[in-house]
Amino acid sequence: MQTRREKGMTQETLADMVGVSAAAVSKWETCASYPDITLLPPLARALGLSVDALLDFRRDPAREEQLAISSRLHQVFDDQGFDAGVRAVEAVLREYPHSGSIKLLAGALYYRYIAAALNRAEDTEQTASDITERCLALFEQGEQQSEETGEKQVSRSLRISMLTMLGRYEEAEALIDSLPPKQGIDSDELRLSLYLAQEKLTEAEQLARRALLTHVGEVSTALMSLTTIARRQKAFAAAHRLVDAYRAVDALFGLDRSNGLLLGIMLAQDEGDQAQALDLFEQYIDTRLAYTLDYRDNPFFAAVQTHVPTRNDIIETHRLTLRAIEEDERYAPLRDEPRFQAALDHLRAAIPAEN
Incomplete structure (x- = not known):
């Protein structure tokens, strides 16, 4: 509704552009019903949006939302235990299936709370293996899907640490070899000098x-x-x-x-x-x-x-x-x-x- 009004379009105008009735547009805007999937491309074109924007699709949650998700998931693990934490994490992963940030958060949570899982497991060796393999997969996906260099580096570092811990030394060394060489420039040191100069x-x-x-x-x-x-x-x-x-x-x-x-x-x-x-x-x-x-x-x-x-x-x-x-x-x-x-x-x- 907001986009339609910003473009100075009436419900009737939009309805004519996509071949439906004005009543149908009214129902969409009041959430009484939803457009057929075949109407999404023409509806997006009429409003000058991508289909993702029309559906409010976000690859990653906003930073504030990520912090809230992290806090909530920590709370579930702390208050309800590892199994409940896993269910909550997997639900978030389904909501953001292409988010590198969420994959990194999920893997880090499993790694952090692995002690809770092992302390209650009947077969600790198998449980440890399952969780570490899940972590490795999440860190690898996190690195591939993240759009931030820092997150990519953290994901790879965690994979290297876990592979080393598991005795998979050749895989760990191959990842180390693939890291970019140090550039000899510490941006934090430069930023610190800048902050001091600016008081x-x-x-x-x-x-x-x-x-x-x-x-x-x-x-x-x-x-x-x-x-x-x-x-x-x-x-x-x-x-x-x-x-x-x-x-x-x-x-x-x-x-x-x-x-x-x-x-x-x-x-x-x-x-x-x-x-x-x-x-x-x-x-x-x-x-x-x-x-x-x-x-x-x-x-x-x-x-x-x-x-x-x-x-x-x-x-x-x-x-x-x-x-x-x-x-x-x-x-x-x-x-x-x-x-x-x-x-x-x-x-x-x-x-x-x-x-």
Whole structure:
């Protein structure tokens, strides 16, 4: 109706142009009935629209709508569980079947909440396989269908990470090889300098804090990798220096200290120091239980946290930690130790019984 009026057309004029009665046009505009599918092309031509525009077809939801969809889907997973979350996600995928943004969101949600699925699965191996394959498919489709370079890069990065985790190394390396080379220009650094020159201090602060979080994560990842290399080379003195550096970074920036303790446990076991491994394991469990992944009080990163973990998020993380410890053969030398079992019981006690 709005387009017809903007073009100065009466219902009778439009009816004559497409070969129907004015009464039929009136019913379309009041939603009392809808035009036959064969009338869509002439109706679109008469109004100067594409058929997609006539039908209000959108490949991607608007940014605000995407945020609302993401928030709603997170809420379903948190409040109603994984199966309900899957049903809600698949309904959104049917509504936007060609949206790369929605495919990326769906895959990320499945990946995020996989712990909830595994904690309730009878066949965890098959469930993990099914979910990871679904994630891989969604990330691949997301990359193909997205119109934004950033989303394409995130989708490919997630595929590479998952393929590596699954041991599909050749596929992962082929994707890495297909990535465009770094151009040596960091647009965020240039933008930050621009904001500072313009005295846009709020924007500059937000960008600088995001950059800090990214770079601290990169430093931690590099230190973890170097520690693993040193351990495998049995260069234990170097490994200790690297673990100390890793833990110092976490302490300085108020990050999760449990990963540094985990590195220490593995190193102590490499050296055959069971007493030290048990000391660190007890600290590891206490740290996992105390840490909430909530950066709102963090002086460095409070302003850049996009999702505050819920209580259900934290409980699922505890369940995943427990399962990982129970299944990880690296803990085999410690399993018969009373201190190990006591620490594990402490973790179990923090996890509510499932309904």
